[in-house]
Amino acid sequence: MKSVKSLIIALCSPINQFLLGLLFAAVLMGFKRTVLAQRFAVLSVAWLLVCSQYTFSSWLLKPLEHTAPSIELTDPSLHEATHILPLAGYYFANSDLAEHALWSRATIQRLSNAYFLYQHIKKPIILTGGPFLTQSQTPYNEFAAQYFMARGIPKEDIILVPSSPDGPFNTQTELQEAFAYLSQGNPIIVSSATHMRRVDLLMSQLGLVNKILFPVDFLTSGQIKLKVNAPAIDSLHRVYMGLYEYLSYFYYDISIKIRKFSA
Numbered sequence: 001m002k003s004v005k006s007l008i009i010a011l012c013s014p015i016n017q018f019l020l021g022l023l024f025a026a027v028l029m030g031f032k033r034t035v036l037a038q039r040f041a042v043l044s045v046a047w048l049l050v051c052s053q054y055t056f057s058s059w060l061l062k063p064l065e066h067t068a069p070s071i072e073l074t075d076p077s078l079h080e081a082t083h084i085l086p087l088a089g090y091y092f093a094n095s096d097l098a099e100h101a102l103w104s105r106a107t108i109q110r111l112s113n114a115y116f117l118y119q120h121i122k123k124p125i126i127l128t129g130g131p132f133l134t135q136s137q138t139p140y141n142e143f144a145a146q147y148f149m150a151r152g153i154p155k156e157d158i159i160l161v162p163s164s165p166d167g168p169f170n171t172q173t174e175l176q177e178a179f180a181y182l183s184q185g186n187p188i189i190v191s192s193a194t195h196m197r198r199v200d201l202l203m204s205q206l207g208l209v210n211k212i213l214f215p216v217d218f219l220t221s222g223q224i225k226l227k228v229n230a231p232a233i234d235s236l237h238r239v240y241m242g243l244y245e246y247l248s249y250f251y252y253d254i255s256i257k258i259r260k261f262s263a
Contacts, residue, residue, distance in 0.1 A: 012243040014051035014236045018044050052231035057238035058220045064245050065193035066222050067200060068213035073116050081123055081212055082185030083159075086114035087174060087195070088129030091143045093136035099150070106192045109217040111147055114190050117214070118153060123188075125153065126181050128174040130163025139163060171195070172252065175202050186210040192217040194241055198249045205256050 010016055021044025028037035050056050071078065089107025103111065114125055125148060129140030145158050161178045163169070175182070183206075191199055193215035203211055219238050229235075 008247060009244060012247065013240050014048055018048040020044075021047070048236075049231060051239040052229075052233075052235050054229055054232065054235050054238075055224060055226055057235040057242065058224050060242040061194060061220045061238055062222060062224065064197050064242060065215065065218055065220055067197040068193075068215050070193075070218070071212070071214055073113075073120055078117065078121050078188065078212065080186055081121060081188045083124050083126050083181060083187040084114050084117050084121075084190065085126040085128070085178060085182070085187050086110040086144070086190040087171065087199070088127075088132075088140050088144070088169075091133060091140060093133050093138065093143065095135070099147075103147075106217045110190050110192070111144060113214065113216045115148060115151055115153070117188060117190070118148075118157070122157075124157050124159055126159045126161060126178055126187070128161045128163065128178050130167070130169055131165055132167065132169035171198060172202050175199075175206060175208075179206055179208070182208055182211075186212065188212045188214050190214045190216060194219065194245050198245060198252060201249060201252055201256070205252075 011020075021040055025037040025040040025044065028034075028040060087110060089110055090104040091107065092102045092104075095102055100108070117123075118125060127141035127144045129144065131137045131139050133140055133143075139160075141160050141163070145155075145160060148158055149155060159181060161181065163173075163177055167173075181187075182203075187208075187210075189199055189203070189211055191214075194217075196213050196215045200213060219241065
């Protein structure tokens with residue numbers, strides 16, 4: 001299953017799609033299908049150029065990132081929450097980097113916004129994430145707890161959710177493991193904006209109706225302007241993120257519907 005996921009992740013990359021297109025064109029050339037090979041080569045180049053445009057990547061990401069509205073930290077509705085749950089991200093354990101540089105960009109946004117939320121509403125922070133880090137067998141949520149305690153949040157306001165050491169480690173298992181803490185409350189779910197549509201689907205599947213989605217780490221502003229820019233690696237990365245999220249969403253959506261049909 002892990003190798004299948006790795007393959008899907010690789011195929012979401014526009015650069016890999018471009019290379020596969022050229023490879024297929026080369027195979028066609030080998031079979032003397034020159035015209036068809038040329039068309040595949042041109043389409044591959046055109047697709048890469050389209051993906052490198054911010055107009056296209058913004059259009060692709062907008063339905064994902066703006067599923068839930070961006071909420072001000074001072075919004076009064078946040079005081080109705082019972083817990084704060086920043087979903088797990090990534091931490092570079094066993095590194096010589098300074099502590100603040102050990103977190104990935106998306107992860108530090110989740111943690112820092114959870115910290116700001118705590119400062120405003122003083123609700124317990126739920127931390128998920130088992131021993132999935134490649135450089136350490138220490139569970140991710142223990143590193144996250146250290147982040148918050150170093151900034152003055154008392155240990156009694158931090159809830160560490162136990163996680164199976166054997167995995168799998170993904171958003172679905174995160175929410176399932178935290179279910180006991182979430183089901184009787186109104187949690188604030190802090191995660192990347194591209195992640196929110198999938199999070200909302202998975203929480204609905206678990207029957208978690210009461211929730212406040214708090215998106216962070218936006219890749220787009222939500223405003224789409226038609227313009228042409230020089231090919232941008234950043235836009236290619238955005239397309240990769242978008243394609244991966246759409247595939248993940250449809251995978252879980254179809255899986256849920258199949259289980260309901262089979263029940």
